[in-house]
Amino acid sequence: MPTPLRAPAAPTGNIPLPQRILVVENSRTHARLIGEAIEQKLALPVAYAATLTEARTMLEQQQDWFMVVTSLVLADGSHDEVVEFFLSRELPTVVVSGVYDEAMRQQILRRQIVDYVLKNTPGSIDYLVWLVQRLERNRRIAALIVDDSRSTRAHAAALLAMYGFRVLEAADGEAGLAVLDANPDIRLAIVDQEMPGMKGHEFTRRLRARHARDHLAIIGISGTSDASLVPRFLKSGANDFLHKPFSREEFFCRVSQNIDQLELIGTLQDLATRDFLTGLPNRRHFLSECHALLPNTLGRQQAVTAAIVDIDHFKHINDTYGHEAGDLALKAVAQTIAQHAGAQDLIARFGGEEFCALVPYLGEGEAVEYFEDLRQRIEALQVDVGGKVLRMTVSIGLFRTRFPGQTLNHLLTEADRRLYLAKAGGRNRVVSTG
Known part of the structure; x- marks a missing residue:
């Protein structure tokens, strides 16, 4: 049976968010390629370990760890031991592997591993840098799930929490609108179609009337095969749509793409409205x-x-x-x-x-x-x-x-x-x- 996904504890108050990244890799060359790319492009501090023993010592010496990027091939641990070692410490973990093994990939992604990335493929370093940046930024973003199914809410909430979001939930449209009014930092809404009182596309229409596309991304979800539902959601103001059941990877890609687009719009707005040198409005x-x-x-x-x-x-x-x-x-x-x-x-x-x-x-x-x-x-x-x-x-x-x-x-x-x-x-x- 797959290990149930659990939501990691979210930081509260004004406590500074951890920033340090641990790269665990028996190849010093590859470790440096990953670490230097992260440091140069994201200005986040990176530390290195070649074994689980070194990783354990470093984790005990420092407390401000944000996430881990680890190889599965280490001298003092099997694949399962490596995965369990970091999951037991509740650190967001990305696994990198030099060999494509579909069975191993599926086994790992059934755990609370953020992603499984192949080494030495074109763009793999760039993807890792993007992934680290996305997870780091997500910690400052709130997401709302509106679905009358408790199990669906719990599953989506665990996925969003794994990717760093602060997650809020609502069981119907009216409750969803109230949560949004009380939490202006919500930038993403996952909305189910079949809900009592207010259908998902109607909730989306009302939501979009209050929140512009440059502030809030809306993703509709549904298990129905009704072909008209996708355009109905999109015409009501949704940015995207997912059919249930959805895979973890598709969910993460859709969510990340929509948040990236929000940030791009924000960047373009800043370029249009802010003075480049001082950061003040122009x-x-x-x-x-x-x-x-x-x-x-x-x-x-x-x-x-x-x-x-x-x-x-x-x-x-x-x-x-x-x-x-x-x-x-x-x-x-x-x-x-x-x-x-x-x-x-x-x-x-x-x-x-x-x-x-x-x-x-x-x-x-x-x-x-x-x-x-x-x-x-x-x-x-x-x-x-x-x-x-x-x-x-x-x-x-x-x-x-x-x-x-x-x-x-x-x-x-x-x-x-x-x-x-x-x-x-x-x-x-x-x-x-x-």
């Missing part, structure tokens, strides 16, 4: 967000403060220390602005050495105090540039209003005029009147 995104926030805030006669922050003598920094130092200065200022900003504030790198902010709800005195504190934080920065300490200051122009109908262009023009007064008045200051 000018285009800032203007778009401001146009949405401004009429809502001013329409309720709530105050809004626009500010332009400009690094003083930035050309002198580049000329004296070099453009790399200028980039470090921009990053340091951007990080300080990001740390200073509240959840409701809109900030951006506006261009060059200039940054912009739109901050709602501050009183007149509060606005000046808020940006004076930011100015002081930037003045206190000490940026290491090749062993030398770079210090800098900023000038800030603000304009605060609470009158409905004021345009963003007017706010920014007035803030820019006050920035000019701050520069003319000697720099390193905040000017809010003029």
Whole structure:
């Protein structure tokens, strides 16, 4: 009988996630190929062992192990002993083998082994690197299973947990919607068709109305042979569909492909909306967000403060220390602005050495105090540039209003005029009147 799959314990709270990877391999050359590829591409620490005895010592000496990549051919252990050794320690384990043996592959995949990968095949190292990256990222993702069958939920939950996901469950559509509302970090939903009260495709339609494709992937599942069900799910907003019973490998490939696509969309959105150097929102995104926030805030006669922050003598920094130092200065200022900003504030790198902010709800005195504190934080920065300490200051122009109908262009023009007064008045200051 196959060993029942069990869900490993998930990390809780703000405890740092383990990062260290153990490569167990009697071929030092192959071990280094795997380990160096992981370290170079993923920046995760890798340690090496050639035997189970070495692996046992290393596991006992260190506690921050994330996963194991192990060969089945070791000097001090049979195939079964190698597998049982790591499974008993509840470490996500990937087996690599130099020989394709279908019976051995099937036997191993009936255990709680993440994957079985052939050595020395084209792309095997790249696949292992992708697999490690996928498992590491999955630990920050929640997944929801919506199915009225307790056994199906348990099976799918164990698979998702093995791949690192935090798993939540619901027995019907209404419960599923409630779980999603309470857990905004859910990025994947596995949805069965045959459920009481609300069919899977109808649940998918309602779910998609609340969550866009760039935030949530939905995979429909069903044991029915109804050919119309797949297009019905897809037209209702599902990303994919699986027929029950599904194999472990197909399940993992479909899930991973959909999560990869979500991350790719996120990357493309970041490229479109974020400044590449500093990581702050870019000018285009800032203007778009401001146009949405401004009429809502001013329409309720709530105050809004626009500010332009400009690094003083930035050309002198580049000329004296070099453009790399200028980039470090921009990053340091951007990080300080990001740390200073509240959840409701809109900030951006506006261009060059200039940054912009739109901050709602501050009183007149509060606005000046808020940006004076930011100015002081930037003045206190000490940026290491090749062993030398770079210090800098900023000038800030603000304009605060609470009158409905004021345009963003007017706010920014007035803030820019006050920035000019701050520069003319000697720099390193905040000017809010003029």
